[in-house]
Amino acid sequence: MSHSKINVAIVGGTGYTGVELLRLLAQHPNVSIKAITSRQDEGMAVAQMFPNLRGMIDLQFTNPEQTPLHTMDVVFFATPHGVAMSQAQRLVAQGVKIIDLAADFRLQDKTAFERWYKMPHACPDVLKHSVYGLPEINRDKIRQAQVVGNPGCYPTTVILGLLPLLEKGLIAPQGIIADCKSGVSGAGRKAAVANLFPEASDNFKAYGVSGHRHHPEITEQLSTIANEPVGLTFVPHLVPMIRGMFSTIYVQLRQVHSAQAIQQLFAQRYAQEAFVDVLAVGDVPQTRTVRASNYLRIAVQVPNPDNRTLIVMVAQDNLVKGASGQAIQNMNVMFDLPETTGLAHIAVLP
Numbered sequence: 001m002s003h004s005k006i007n008v009a010i011v012g013g014t015g016y017t018g019v020e021l022l023r024l025l026a027q028h029p030n031v032s033i034k035a036i037t038s039r040q041d042e043g044m045a046v047a048q049m050f051p052n053l054r055g056m057i058d059l060q061f062t063n064p065e066q067t068p069l070h071t072m073d074v075v076f077f078a079t080p081h082g083v084a085m086s087q088a089q090r091l092v093a094q095g096v097k098i099i100d101l102a103a104d105f106r107l108q109d110k111t112a113f114e115r116w117y118k119m120p121h122a123c124p125d126v127l128k129h130s131v132y133g134l135p136e137i138n139r140d141k142i143r144q145a146q147v148v149g150n151p152g153c154y155p156t157t158v159i160l161g162l163l164p165l166l167e168k169g170l171i172a173p174q175g176i177i178a179d180c181k182s183g184v185s186g187a188g189r190k191a192a193v194a195n196l197f198p199e200a201s202d203n204f205k206a207y208g209v210s211g212h213r214h215h216p217e218i219t220e221q222l223s224t225i226a227n228e229p230v231g232l233t234f235v236p237h238l239v240p241m242i243r244g245m246f247s248t249i250y251v252q253l254r255q256v257h258s259a260q261a262i263q264q265l266f267a268q269r270y271a272q273e274a275f276v277d278v279l280a281v282g283d284v285p286q287t288r289t290v291r292a293s294n295y296l297r298i299a300v301q302v303p304n305p306d307n308r309t310l311i312v313m314v315a316q317d318n319l320v321k322g323a324s325g326q327a328i329q330n331m332n333v334m335f336d337l338p339e340t341t342g343l344a345h346i347a348v349l350p
Contacts, residue, residue, distance in 0.1 A: 005030060005031060005032040006030055006031050006032065006073045006074060006331070006335055007032050007034050007071070007072050007073045007074075008025060008031050008032065008033050008034060008072060008073065008074055008075075008076065008331075009033075009034055009035040009036070009037070009067060009069055009072045009074075009075045009076070010022065010025075010033070010035070010036045010037070010075075010076045010078055011037045011064055011067075011069070011075060011076070011077045011078065011079055011083065011084075011087075012037065012038065012077060012078045012079035012080075012083065013036035013037060013038055013046065013061060013078060014038045014040070014041055014049060014061070014189070015078055015188055015189045015190075016185050016188065016189045016319055016323075017078040017101050017319060017323045017324050017327075018036070018078040019050045019052075019053070020319045020320065020323065020324035020325075021076055021078060021324045021327065021328070022036070022046065022050065022053055022056075022057055023052065023053065023324075024320075024324060024325060024328050024342060024343065024345075025328065025342070026053065026056040026057055027056075027342055028328065028341065028342030029341065029342065030335070030337055030341060030342070031342070033057065033059065034071075034072060035059065035062055035067045035068075035069075035072075036057075036059055036061055036062070037061060037062050037063065037064040037067050038061040038062075039063060039064065041061045042060075042061055042062060042063045043060055043061065044060060044061050045058075045059075045060050046058075046059050046060065046061060049061075069087070069091060069096065070090070070091065070094040070096060072096055073096070073097060073335070074096065074097040074098070074099060074331055074334070074335075075091060075096055075097070075098055075099075076099050076100075076101065076327055076331075077098065077099070077100045077101060077102060077104075078101050078102075078324075079101075079102055080102060081102045081103045081104060081117050081119070082102075082104065082117070082119050082122070083102065083104075084098060084100035084102060084104045084105070085100075085104040085105070085121060085122040085123050085126070085127075086122050088100075088104070088105075088122075088123050088126045088147060089122075089123045089125075089126055092126055092146055092147060097145075097146050097147070097148075097331075097334055098146065098147045098148070099133065099148045099150055099327050099330055099331060099334075100147070100148070100149055100150060101150045101323055101324070101327055103117060103149070103152070103213065103217070104121075104122075104127075104149065105126075105127055105130035105132075105147055105148070105149030106132060106149040106150075106151060106152065106155075106217050107149075107216060107217055107220060108127065108128075108132075108220065109216065109220060110124055110127065112216045112220070116213040116216055117213065126147055129145075129146070129147065130145065130147040130148065130149050131144075131145035131147070131148050131149070132148075132149055132151065132221065133148040133149055133150045133151060133326065133327070133330040134151050134156065134159060134160070134221070134326075135326075135329055135330060135333055135339065136160060136163065136270070136273055136276060137159070137163065137221075137225070139333055142330055142333045142334060143333050143334065143336070145334065148330050148334065150323065150326055150327045150330060151217070151326065152214045152217055152322075153182065153186060153214075153245055153316075153318040153322030153323055154178075154180050154182070154212075154214045154218070154234070154236060154245070154247065154322075155214050155217045155218045155221065156296070156316065156321060156322055156326065157180065157245060157246075157247035157296065157314040157315075157316055157322075158178045158180070158218050158222075158232075158234070158247055158249060158314070159218065159221050159222065159225075160276060160296060160298070160314065161178075161247060161249045161298060161312040161313075161314040162176070162222060162225075162249060162251070162312065163225060163269065164265050164266050164269040164270075165251065165262075165265075165310075165312075166222060166225045166226040166230075167225060167269070168265065169226075169254070170253055170254060170257065170262075170265075171251040171252060171253055171254065171310070172251070172252045172253075172254060173222075173226050173228055173229065173230040173231065174230070174231035175231055175233075175251075175252055176222075176230060176231065176232045176233070176249065176250070176251050177232075177233045177249065177250040177251075178218070178232060178233070178234045178235070178247055178248075178249045178250075179235055179237075179247070179248045179249070179250070180234065180235065180236045180237065180245065180246070180247040180248075181236075181237045181238075181239045181245065181246045181247070182236060182237070182238060182239065182244070182245045182318050183239060183241040183242050183243045183244045183245065183287075183318060184200045184238060184240070184241070184242060185242050185243045185318065185319055186238075186245070186318045186322075187238075194238075200238065200240055201240045202240060203238075203240055204237065204238070204239060204240070205237065205238050206235055206236070206237045206238075207236060207237070207238060208235075208236050209235055212234060212236055214234065214236070215232065215234050218232060218234060219232050241287070243287075243291060243292070243317050243318055243319050244287030244288070244290070244291060244315070244316075244317060244318065245287065245315065245316050245317070245318040245322055246285070246287055246313070246314070246315050247313070247314045247315075248311060248312075248313050249311070249312040249313075249314070250309060250310075250311055251309075251310050251312065252308050252309060252310075253302075253308040253309075253310050254308075255308070256305075256306065256307075256308055257302070257310075258302065258305070259281045259300055259301055259302040260281055262300045262302065262310060263278065263280070263281045263300050266278040266298060266300060270298075274339055274340045275294050275295050275296060275321060275329065275339075275340075275343070276295075276296050276298065277295055277296070277297045277298070278297075278298050278299075279297060279298065279299040280299075281299075281300070281301070282301075283299050284299055284313060285297035285298065285299050285313055285314065285315035286315060287315050287317075288347070288348075288349055288350065289315065289347050289349070290315050290316050290317050290320075290321070290347050291317055291347050291348045291349070292317060292320065292345060292347060292348045293317060293320060293321075293325075293345050293346060293347040293348075294317075294320045294321045294325035294326070294328075294329065294343045294345065295316070295321065295347065296314060296315070296316040296321045297314070297315050297316075298312065298313065298314050299312075299313045300312050300313075301313070317347075320345075325343055328342060328343055329343060
């Protein structure tokens with residue numbers, strides 16, 4: 001494919017994943033951003049809402065109904081669940097590629113989707129041909145795909161944290177525990193009491209303990225990798241920071257392995273993966289080492305040499321590798337670009 005500019009539109013450009021897409025795409029050498037839609041803020045200059053984009057993006061928000069989405073090469077949906085699937089059929093018929101950052105195309109199990117998202121699936125036929133957008137496991141399928149469901153933020157950490165172990169059958173597929181923490185930006189850019197500074201700051205809490213909609217997404221992918229059902233306990237927590245995600249995953253090894261042996265397995269599995277960084281034994285990832293970057297860092301530890309418990313620690317920026325960065329990584333794969341194009345940002349420290 002010749003590398004002329006890819007014409008891009010973003011539907012729903014006013015949330016955190018929307019502004020993150022704009023920040024990253026504005027610096028992407030192969031992209032021309034043609035439109036950003038918002039019903040509520042139609043006519044407003046994008047740089048007025050997001051002053052960090054001043055001088056980089058000179059577009060105004062347009063009404064999605066009046067935006068010629070059918071003329072785009074790819075449309076990103078940074079919208080609430082349900083929006084992408086209501087427009088997918090039409091766009092697919094017109095040859096447009098779709099990357100949905102919501103959940104419409106993440107779960108192949110339509111019944112599970114309808115149970116967790118409390119809405120009927122609008123286009124099961126498009127869903128059937130859509131691809132789960134985790135390049136580290138589905139790169140070849142993504143390359144051929146017209147519709148990609150961008151993974152949830154928590155699922156990205158848990159799936160990549162367990163992938164090498166499940167592929168090699170080294171762990172018991174039952175009794176997996178994922179203890180995960182996310183910054184407040186994961187809740188989205190909306191007025192909600194729980195997200196107010198006095199509520200979220202200086203506080204720590206679990207949520208979705210009785211069930212979280214990322215659970216079926218994680219188990220569907222893990223079961224596919226393991227080739228058998230997996231049993232997962234997944235508990236997300238809200239931590240008082242803006243961006244960042246840290247997942248600590250506890251699994252039982254089928255037989256005793258040293259942390260060194262497991263670390264080598266991870267290092268080999270991810271040796272060719274530009275955005276997955278496997279740390280040395282004894283190192284621990286930190287959210288600030290991935291902040292504003294598309295990198296995901298993994299460390300493993302066997303707490304007691306005779307013990308078969310293995311601890312996998314995974315850190316990422318929930319808005320980049322957990323959302324918008326991964327969406328652009330998928331776009332790069334779909335358009336035969338080097339995967340790192342426009343995504344080589346180094347994490348912001350301090």
